[in-house]
Amino acid sequence: MLIRLAWNSLRSRRATVLLTLFTIALSTALLLGVQQVREQSRQNFMATVSGTDLIVGARAGPVQLLLYSLFHIGSATSNISWTGYQALAEDDRVAWTIPLSLGDSHRGYRVVGTRNLIFEHYRYGDDRALSFAQGEPLNDLFAVVLGAKVARQLGYQPGDELVIAHGTGNTSFMQHKQMPFTVSGILAPTGTPLDRTLLVSLEGLEAVHLGWRAGVPLPGLQVSAEQARQRDLAPRQVTAVLVGLKSRLQTFHLQRELNNRRDAPLTALLPGVVLQELWQVIGVAERALLVVSAAALLIGIAGMLALMLAAVAQRQHEVAVLRALGCSPLRIAGLLMLESLLLTLGGVILGLIVLQAGLAAAQTPLLEHFGLLIQPALPSSEQLFLCGLILTLGLLAGLLPSLQAWRLATASRLIRRY
Amino acid sequence: MTPILHAESLSFAWPGQPPLFQLPELILPAGEHLVITGPSGSGKTTLLNVLAGLQAGHSGHLSVAGEALSTLSSRALDRLRADRMGLLFQQFNLLPYLNLIDNVTLPCTLSSVRRDAVSRQGLAPAEAAERLLTRMQLDPALFYRRRVAELSIGQQQRVAAARALIGNPALILADEPTSALDPDNRDRFMALLRDELAACGSSLVMVSHDPALIRGFDHHLDLGALISC
Numbered sequence: 001m002l003i004r005l006a007w008n009s010l011r012s013r014r015a016t017v018l019l020t021l022f023t024i025a026l027s028t029a030l031l032l033g034v035q036q037v038r039e040q041s042r043q044n045f046m047a048t049v050s051g052t053d054l055i056v057g058a059r060a061g062p063v064q065l066l067l068y069s070l071f072h073i074g075s076a077t078s079n080i081s082w083t084g085y086q087a088l089a090e091d092d093r094v095a096w097t098i099p100l101s102l103g104d105s106h107r108g109y110r111v112v113g114t115r116n117l118i119f120e121h122y123r124y125g126d127d128r129a130l131s132f133a134q135g136e137p138l139n140d141l142f143a144v145v146l147g148a149k150v151a152r153q154l155g156y157q158p159g160d161e162l163v164i165a166h167g168t169g170n171t172s173f174m175q176h177k178q179m180p181f182t183v184s185g186i187l188a189p190t191g192t193p194l195d196r197t198l199l200v201s202l203e204g205l206e207a208v209h210l211g212w213r214a215g216v217p218l219p220g221l222q223v224s225a226e227q228a229r230q231r232d233l234a235p236r237q238v239t240a241v242l243v244g245l246k247s248r249l250q251t252f253h254l255q256r257e258l259n260n261r262r263d264a265p266l267t268a269l270l271p272g273v274v275l276q277e278l279w280q281v282i283g284v285a286e287r288a289l290l291v292v293s294a295a296a297l298l299i300g301i302a303g304m305l306a307l308m309l310a311a312v313a314q315r316q317h318e319v320a321v322l323r324a325l326g327c328s329p330l331r332i333a334g335l336l337m338l339e340s341l342l343l344t345l346g347g348v349i350l351g352l353i354v355l356q357a358g359l360a361a362a363q364t365p366l367l368e369h370f371g372l373l374i375q376p377a378l379p380s381s382e383q384l385f386l387c388g389l390i391l392t393l394g395l396l397a398g399l400l401p402s403l404q405a406w407r408l409a410t411a412s413r414l415i416r417r418y
Numbered sequence: 419m420t421p422i423l424h425a426e427s428l429s430f431a432w433p434g435q436p437p438l439f440q441l442p443e444l445i446l447p448a449g450e451h452l453v454i455t456g457p458s459g460s461g462k463t464t465l466l467n468v469l470a471g472l473q474a475g476h477s478g479h480l481s482v483a484g485e486a487l488s489t490l491s492s493r494a495l496d497r498l499r500a501d502r503m504g505l506l507f508q509q510f511n512l513l514p515y516l517n518l519i520d521n522v523t524l525p526c527t528l529s530s531v532r533r534d535a536v537s538r539q540g541l542a543p544a545e546a547a548e549r550l551l552t553r554m555q556l557d558p559a560l561f562y563r564r565r566v567a568e569l570s571i572g573q574q575q576r577v578a579a580a581r582a583l584i585g586n587p588a589l590i591l592a593d594e595p596t597s598a599l600d601p602d603n604r605d606r607f608m609a610l611l612r613d614e615l616a617a618c619g620s621s622l623v624m625v626s627h628d629p630a631l632i633r634g635f636d637h638h639l640d641l642g643a644l645i646s647c
Contacts, residue, residue, distance in 0.1 A: 005516075008515045008516055008520075009513075009515050011515065012514060012515030013515075317510055318513060321510075321511065321512070321513055322513075323472070323496075324470070324472070324499070324505040324507070325499075325500060325505070325524055325525055325528055326496045326497065326498075326499035326500025326501070326503070326525075326528055326529060327496070327500070327528055328492075328493055328496045329492075329496075
């Protein structure tokens, strides 16, 4: 009976109720959306690389090594020699290695020298491998695979030719013009720094630097692409190596061994640990989002309260009639609380639907344009907590009219007081 | 037979003020009708509220349907009102979001005593409501229409009367139920109300300042006269 009265009463105030419902739904969607973006951007960040047990580079600070090897920010002060790399790759405990060689760029995007191994072993996110939107892996000395953003921004298709520049600036005067690269494939978007990267073979990088010494071309030593193909292109050094181990148990052991090596000073780091350290630094943005979401919650709840309080005045007459009919104040309070519970619950559910539908719709544009991998997901425990918080606040908002009804009941004089 | 209303040296005063009214004795036998008159401010509505158990704080003895009000908890007072009383206001008696039938059957949903009284007549609450509304000369086409607001005030008062009467409560309390009606409608309303009261044997206590209504009541209490005494 109570629920039928509550339902009918809500129906009769359709306009206000819908407005309240949308206010609650929107603030729920906003709050949970911000929460989801926070959680997933952190997860994405932490999942920039997954499945890699160690990142090895020349002796450097771990954060610095991580920044230049994974995020291509800054540059290495020294490299690992090719023999050092080979020794590591042939270690019994090592399952696979991905060599990375940095230092060149193309119109502001980093060029990374590597092996086709990267398409086989590199994992990001939830153990995802790289996949090709178009084309195929590196198939030639002068082949290049483009990250999704590079291809989209610069409008390259497989088969197009491009020239890489020496150094990492946006405009470089020293271009490897004599040896253009051909696009062999384009990667699907990943939401990782690889989207902004051009991948070439280590030998290709070696080839374009033939006739160079200490970062400048030697006059009169121009080498053509055809000549380059005839030369010994064995790489001389790599910048960093991603290492996968046969057994995770050996990670710490190998890390300590590499870090303590005296002959060739190396730094080996656990990506998860250093990513966590780095996040603590750049997590300021995340905390800013937290503030935004708290503000969203406050505004939403304030709007809901305002609408519910406006309804109190409308409803004094209703309360008076029910009291006169012998409905106890407790029951009237129950009725009003039930109504606001129905309203808030409806709003929260609507908000969840709006949020997930919105995320499902925005997922592809977000990934393609902002490199943000935000997916629809079942509510996390934090989001469920927020839903509970909204429901509680909604119930509290219902408490106000209930108290009003109570006051009316004790102040009596109902017969002529409405 | 216990009188439906029994008051002895009943008085009521707002805190810090002289008594609003003092009744040496008031006895209303079951089934009889009482009209209360008096100038504005003489405490007519307050007396009605006291009788309904909505206004606490009277002194003296007051029992309704054999129950001494001052001994009842507020919960028991609500119960007594739901079970034994029907209330009629000047206007705005109805819940605008329920249809006519749902409005009339509200007392049955709130009180099992009223519900049982209806089923003793062999009727479901909705059937009893339909019968009462028909007797109140309302068009059956209106019964399940949602918007009470589309009814005239005269029609609304008749729906309210049907609601007060459903389940044969012992006492109907009415606060100037005809003040918003023109004389024709007023007389029609009172005639219908009287017929129904006679049919179910309920008592009526009505507040009015309309001298034309005083005729036809068994008892007359003039609060103005009491004060001047």
